[in-house]
Amino acid sequence: MFSNYWIWLAILFSILTNIGFKYAAMVQQQPSKKWTIFSVALIFGLLNSICMTESLKTVPLNIASAVFFSLTIVGLLVVSYFLFNDVITWKQIAGTAIIIVGVIMINL
Numbered sequence: 001m002f003s004n005y006w007i008w009l010a011i012l013f014s015i016l017t018n019i020g021f022k023y024a025a026m027v028q029q030q031p032s033k034k035w036t037i038f039s040v041a042l043i044f045g046l047l048n049s050i051c052m053t054e055s056l057k058t059v060p061l062n063i064a065s066a067v068f069f070s071l072t073i074v075g076l077l078v079v080s081y082f083l084f085n086d087v088i089t090w091k092q093i094a095g096t097a098i099i100i101v102g103v104i105m106i107n108l
Helices: 005-026 031-055 061-084 090-107
Strands: none
Touching: 005 031, 005 061, 031 061, 061 090
16 A cells, blocks of 8 residues: 555645645735636646546555545645644644554554
């Protein structure tokens, strides 16, 4: 599972999609910039879908989905902290630890 590069690419593109949506929402006053960023984010979303579909050729759906969604959430927590200066609480850290342990347990 962890050696399947398609799932890692899908997670990366999912995170990039969400970053794009956030940036597009932040430039509301500049419509052309907003729609350009939004369009790029949609392309990342398409790439995410392609990579996830490819990963499903070798990984069961229940495992791929659990890993994909869980690690996307963890990735977005980290990205939001560094890019958007979001505050991370101890509850979020604890939840992230639980998610990571859960992903490891799913793959054992």
